[in-house]
Amino acid sequence: PRDARALHAVFTFAHSFRPRGDMLLKSFEKIDCLLSWIEERILVFSVLFMAVILIANVAARNLFYSSINATEEISQFLIVFVTFLGTSYAARKGLHIRMFILNDFLNGKPQKILALIVSISTAVFMAYLAWLSFRYVSRVAVLRRVSPILQIPLYSVWSVVPIGFALTSLQYLLTFFRNLASKDVWVSYHVKDENVDPEMAAKAMAAASVREER
Numbered sequence: 001p002r003d004a005r006a007l008h009a010v011f012t013f014a015h016s017f018r019p020r021g022d023m024l025l026k027s028f029e030k031i032d033c034l035l036s037w038i039e040e041r042i043l044v045f046s047v048l049f050m051a052v053i054l055i056a057n058v059a060a061r062n063l064f065y066s067s068i069n070a071t072e073e074i075s076q077f078l079i080v081f082v083t084f085l086g087t088s089y090a091a092r093k094g095l096h097i098r099m100f101i102l103n104d105f106l107n108g109k110p111q112k113i114l115a116l117i118v119s120i121s122t123a124v125f126m127a128y129l130a131w132l133s134f135r136y137v138s139r140v141a142v143l144r145r146v147s148p149i150l151q152i153p154l155y156s157v158w159s160v161v162p163i164g165f166a167l168t169s170l171q172y173l174l175t176f177f178r179n180l181a182s183k184d185v186w187v188s189y190h191v192k193d194e195n196v197d198p199e200m201a202a203k204a205m206a207a208a209s210v211r212e213e214r
Helices: 001-017 018-064 071-093 101-105 111-141 155-156 161-180 198-213
Strands: none
Touching: 001 198, 018 071, 018 161, 101 155, 111 155, 111 161, 111 198
16 A cells, blocks of 8 residues: 555656646757758758859869869868768658668567667767767867868867767657657657658658648
8 A cells, every 4th residue: 555655646746747748848849840950951051062062163174174172171071061960860850771670570569678779779879979079079179270271170160070979869869758658669759660661751751741831
């Protein structure tokens, strides 16, 4: 009886904080939508600008027999942005490469446990990489290293590396809590695991976004 009363007290306490948890979840979803909007714009701009400057450099070589000096440097910076912000974007959309072999052999609770282990371990690993890259960027900032042509402080460019890892870690942490709270298996906070091709998952995510906007 004493244990039953204690258990009832715990459930009552947890239930009293559920409205706050729902409000916090809704607030975070708004922040996540804002982050997604920013990431998409940066990725699109980076890819388009990289294409434009590379095409312009080729045209300058063939027409004027002279190349744009900063083309390679700018392209390298843009590749860094696309790579590490793209990592977070892909995690949000559930588009990272996954192994289906073990997942296909499991059903029910074992499959859920596997999803929890994968999501939390990936979140921890991404957080560790974010910490290591932050330490590296801090050293670069102390050394005041700049790019050879544009003379841009390198720490301002490499800062996207720890930011990208941290955002990716956050996405997998959200996936962990999503799997913890839901009966279904989720590959990301927004995408349910239905053993479909990543391209199909992206189309499903796009369709869901359109429905939400309507």
